[in-house]
Amino acid sequence: MLDATQDARRLPAAPGVGYKAQHFTDLRADPGPVKWLEIHAENYMGDGGRPHAQLRALRPDFAMSVHGVGLSIGGEDPLNTDHLTRLKTLVDWLEPASFSEHLAWSTHGAEFLDDLLPLPYTDATLTRVAEHIDQVQDVLGRQMLLENPSSYLAFEESTMSETEFLSELVRKTGCGMLLDVNNVFISATNLGYTPQGYLDTYPLSAVREIHVGGHAEDADEHGSPLLIDSHGCETADPVWALLEYALALTGPAPVLVEWDNDVPDWATLRAEADRAAQALTAHVSG
Amino acid sequence: MTGMQSLFRTALLDPESAAPAGLQDAQGNPATKRFDVYRNNVTVALTEALRTAFPVLVKLLGDQNFDQLARVFVRAHPPNSPLMMHYGEALPSFLDDFAPLAHIGYLSDVARLELALRKSYHAADPPSFDAARLGAVSPEALMASTFLLAAPVQLVPSRWPLVDIWRFNTVEGADKPRATPQSALITRAAFDPEPHALDPAQAAWLTQVKSGATLAQAQDTACASDPDFDLTTVLSLLIQHNAIADFTTPKE
CATH class of the missing domain: 3.90.930 (Outer Surface Protein A; domain 3)
Structure with a gap:
């Protein structure tokens, strides 16, 4: 288990955005309240060129968060050690303030399925995921943050709740939490519980970062609401409300706006960051 | 537990196969349409990755034809690495053997x-x-x-x-x-x-x-x-x- 108290690296308790290469010029000219950037690790695992040059140019002005989408922490297979090595190479040269990954799986056998897939919550999966987190923290030599997933369905074989599962992982591995309140809202709606009740049992003292982002609305074949984690539009009002509820529990925290599909112009994304800044200010003064 | 992810993977890339057993909604009903969200996510994500990677092929074939090609290709050749920047390495040789497009010799x-x-x-x-x-x-x-x-x-x-x-x-x-x-x-x-x-x-x-x-x-x-x-x-x-x-x- 990792002793996270030895790790002083922290993102600032301010708004950040998911970085997109097309915003490079506009972001630098007018960052607004944005103090840090999150990058998807896998997009920067080439050997050089523009992706690396942009990060080198941005690094003096923005704290960096490396967010992996390909490690398959929840996979039945052992972690891909080649991929872990690539991650270490990136983290070693960029020296980000934070590294995070998802409670999900995406690789099976030799295949990468390019989606964040769900797992049941049992003693067996708990042991395996904890081993994977230990391995990541050992190789990277730092604490990792684990993000709670967005769920569309539940597993009959699960024997514990998601928040029990996450709390046990924090206890066993010393990892931090990346609390995605959009995912909480999506899962709660899809699986019929209250998002506030979920947050009240979340390992809140381990939260080092919060995500907000957009979702799409659909319904299943029984007419029950089915929210989809699309990251393709503005963050919905109830998710902003949930952010304020979460901030009241955690205290000031780094808040990231995620927008990965149909990426808008910088002004639109900046307006979302402004809204995150308001939520942070309201919490401090309120 | 072992094998659940194999069943998941098979059903994700094969539209004919049923969703794995043991998946349910909040009321305990089988989560058929809910599983389809993952199925759709995987196909859309991989197809989008190919569209981004091969813009000239998209232009030569047109959106519809390209998407049809992509659907067949992603099922036959899902990515073999999380480095999506190199996805599609198998596409040229796949095109060489793809009869419906054999009349456009330069595609590969x-x-x-x-x-x-x-x-x-x-x-x-x-x-x-x-x-x-x-x-x-x-x-x-x-x-x-x-x-x-x-x-x-x-x-x-x-x-x-x-x-x-x-x-x-x-x-x-x-x-x-x-x-x-x-x-x-x-x-x-x-x-x-x-x-x-x-x-x-x-x-x-x-x-x-x-x-x-x-x-x-x-x-x-x-x-x-x-x-x-x-x-x-x-x-x-x-x-x-x-x-x-x-x-x-x-x-x-």
């Missing part, structure tokens, strides 16, 4: 060119090379030298007018492709890869140089293909576009 070379452009984009930055070094050695020593090309340099051999086809579909007002074979030399002076047309003799020369032959050996191969082969043209192309990393002259 276009796919090879688009893959090579991406490889070049993500390659290590070229070192700065002082071209004056080339002038400082005797012509004899130069011909006995071997060359190391910069990491972003790629060569895509083709018997089609490959670079003309690429340009015609990416550059407004570009000329129609000529009926002449063109291999593509890709260079990257700073960040944006650029394809250049090579005739067969130039392509044969560059293949030799890339594999470590001396300039004299490469010259022989090129002249066998075209007696009028001109070394200066292709050497200045490499110099102009920052394509040389280093060269080694044998000790006397």
Whole structure:
């Protein structure tokens, strides 16, 4: 288990955005309240060129968060050690303030399925995921943050709740939490519980970062609401409300706006960051 | 528990197979449509990755045809690495054997060119090379030298007018492709890869140089293909576009 108290690296308790290469010029000219950037690790695992040059140019002005989408922490297979090595190479040269990954799986056998897939919550999966987190923290030599997933369905074989599962992982591995309140809202709606009740049992003292982002609305074949984690539009009002509820529990925290599909112009994304800044200010003064 | 992810994977990529058992909604009903969200996510994500990676193929085939091709391809060749920047490496040879599109012979070379452009984009930055070094050695020593090309340099051999086809579909007002074979030399002076047309003799020369032959050996191969082969043209192309990393002259 990792002793996270030895790790002083922290993102600032301010708004950040998911970085997109097309915003490079506009972001630098007018960052607004944005103090840090999150990058998807896998997009920067080439050997050089523009992706690396942009990060080198941005690094003096923005704290960096490396967010992996390909490690398959929840996979039945052992972690891909080649991929872990690539991650270490990136983290070693960029020296980000934070590294995070998802409670999900995406690789099976030799295949990468390019989606964040769900797992049941049992003693067996708990042991395996904890081993994977230990391995990541050992190789990277730092604490990792684990993000709670967005769920569309539940597993009959699960024997514990998601928040029990996450709390046990924090206890066993010393990892931090990346609390995605959009995912909480999506899962709660899809699986019929209250998002506030979920947050009240979340390992809140381990939260080092919060995500907000957009979702799409659909319904299943029984007419029950089915929210989809699309990251393709503005963050919905109830998710902003949930952010304020979460901030009241955690205290000031780094808040990231995620927008990965149909990426808008910088002004639109900046307006979302402004809204995150308001939520942070309201919490401090309120 | 073991095997759940195998069942998941099979059902994700095979629309005919049923969702795995043991998945439910909040009321305990089987989560059939809910599973379809993952199915849809995977197909859409992989198809989108291919659309981004092969814009000229999309243009040549049209959106609908490309999406049909992508659906067949992603099921046969899901990514074998989380590095999506290189996804589609199997597409050129898949196209070579894909009967419905066999009548468009140059498609697989276009796919090879688009893959090579991406490889070049993500390659290590070229070192700065002082071209004056080339002038400082005797012509004899130069011909006995071997060359190391910069990491972003790629060569895509083709018997089609490959670079003309690429340009015609990416550059407004570009000329129609000529009926002449063109291999593509890709260079990257700073960040944006650029394809250049090579005739067969130039392509044969560059293949030799890339594999470590001396300039004299490469010259022989090129002249066998075209007696009028001109070394200066292709050497200045490499110099102009920052394509040389280093060269080694044998000790006397």
